[in-house]
Amino acid sequence: MPVICPASKPLVVPVVTASGTKLIRRATESPVLGIVVCERSGSPPFAEASFIRRLIRDGAKLGLDVFAFSPSTWDEAQDSVLAWTWRGGWIREARPAPSLAYDRAWPRDGAAYERHRTSMNRMRASGRLRLLNSKLPGKAAVLRALLRAPELRRWLPPTALYRGEASLTAWLDRCGGAAFLKPSSGSQGRRVIVLSRDSGMSGIVTVRGRTSSNRSYRLIGQPESEAIARIHRWIGNRTYLMQPALELQGLDGEPFDLRILMQRDGEGRWARTGLAARRGRSGAVTTNLHGGGEARNAQQYLTDLFGEREADSLLAELQDAADAVLIRIEESFGPFAELGLDFGIDRTGQCWFLEANSKPGRASMACAGEAAAAEAAERPLAYARHILLRSPWEGIS
Template identity: 55%
Template sequence: MPGLSPVFNARTAEASPAVLGILVCERDDRPPFAESAFLRRLDRIGSRRGLRVMAFAPWTWDWREGTVKGWTWDTGERRWITAREPLPAVAYDRAWPETDDEKRRYRAALRRLRENAKLTLLNGCLPHKGKVYESLAKIGSLRKLIPPTALYRGPDSLSEWLNEYAGAAFLKPIAGSKGRRVAAVSERRDGTVALTGRLNDNRPFRIEAANRREAIDRLARWIGDRSYLMQPLLELNNEDGNPFDLRALMQKDADGRWALTGIAARLGAAGTVTANLHGGGTAAPAYGTLARQFGECRGRELLRKATDASFAIAASLETSFGRMAEIGLDYGIDRNGKLWFLEANAKPGRAAMASAGASAASAAAERPLSYAKSILLRLATTDNRCSPQGNGC
């Protein structure tokens, strides 16, 4: 492809303003991409709202014709069918590249597409966790929610951290997701060390080390040259001793205003260190979970605090990193009832919202389409398809 932006001529296809593209990563098996069931649901909702939903991988873009290899759901044949389609004006990123090579391919293709074509991303993206923490820590009301955090810089940095935080630490990838490749370190009085966490495929592990040096060396080999963050090992467990957290889903409504879709509790499996659903956790109603742990009055107060924090965090992240359509926010609550912000996800799952109530589960799928349609209507009248500021992935 030439280095200059392509010149669109009479043969260049024009995208319909009533089409929402869904960015995916194609695969050879069936279904042809992840979240097929969710995309079919978007297709059903979109058809009721006069919005056509089409999935495509960014590397299928043909700059000469202005088309992509589009996937649409054929209700009659009950299968995904494909055809060359005009590049949509707006795209909703639900791609899940798996390997490092696939991640590089996806990012390069999306960057090429955005630099050379008119495409608005519905949902922006966030930088790594360290930058998110730094940004939120600048706001006084949010600073107290963020656990002490430092960059892992090798064995000596972890040893110093253990000295400062009573022989315990939680390590997580600076750019990880779904609870994968996290590790908890806990020294015992006899000098032995328990290492627990999750592997890259989200399977839990538990290792007993004879002493701190053995534990630190094991972790150093496991981490390798990856970037990690260190935090205190907070006691984020329920009354049964199993991990639990809260997932809040913030989404833009049809008017472009932030709305809290719902808050659900996520309960981790026994013997694990995280509550992620991808790692075997289950979802539960937030209030009931908190009431059992802290009592009804304190449970309501914690929900209110999580709600207030979610609106403040969503607004702050959007100010710092560009326009967003939705953000998943995770909170931990320690044994003393202290609320902690754990992380934010600009490409959140929504399975937990079923436990937040029927209206939350419905809104979780409908709100992105309502917001997308409002953007498409505006673009149809202004043809101002500028990408969201500052959210290039």
């Protein structure tokens, strides 16, 4: 990609912290984009290190000064952060706090998430930091917003809030004896549950799912009342959604879904970056790559399942659905730079919208082609440059 604007020579300024440690604070005339991360011990010092290295490298080609930082390192008095940059290895140094940031933080557990959320809120409350991408609320709120759009309802599976053991029993009755439960605030397939009645034995069920650490489990021959009571204790006070256990399975009985990555380009316009099929392990309940799934070429995967003509029709419908969902999400929750939209297709060819992700991963885009994989990294940078170099009199895209 050609250089659009030249990188300026950095100005090096010494900074002495309260402890007397001398750090280097760099300021440049180039527009600056911070990448929000959660620091951790060891090497690399945060998740997605190779992706962030690519953002730093590709950002320089666009004339962007890109570095990673944790909001917990923000020094309000100096308005600086401890930044990570790559110069043959990861280097940590003090830098002026960025005004625009791309959130790629992945807290390891609940405690890390709370620390990150507190420090991020403190920094944003100062009015100093704007995020490149808006944040989605829980799945329940997103679904309520989508249900208000009549044109979307044909793609939305029947859904109800879990409201206790009786609600799950009634849902099993309504859905033919099989239910899928997922946390409203969950991600990467963690803590999902599939409960199904045994057709050969009255009052007996099978429970499958994934733990909070994303490990699969399967409990067979369980008395229904005991299983539902156990699920109720496990859910606790979390908000859960109940849906039918849709038959989203491939030729070998493996679960599959489709991820469409939608991103804004360097002029602020939405475009589809790539589409990939995600195939879970046989017997699994999710397709997430973090849970052992793998990505496949969507065109070929759907052709193998439905034939070439039907596959082409389904791909066109998926794009129509993605465009419609995107419009409604932005109307409801503000502007976004990118969204990962997940869809399922059942054995009858019915398309179902499953969920939206405002912090989509990049692993599946490799199966969408080299161009898609490259654009998945480059488009957020180009859009960030569009924002940073835009006249203050121009409106928000």
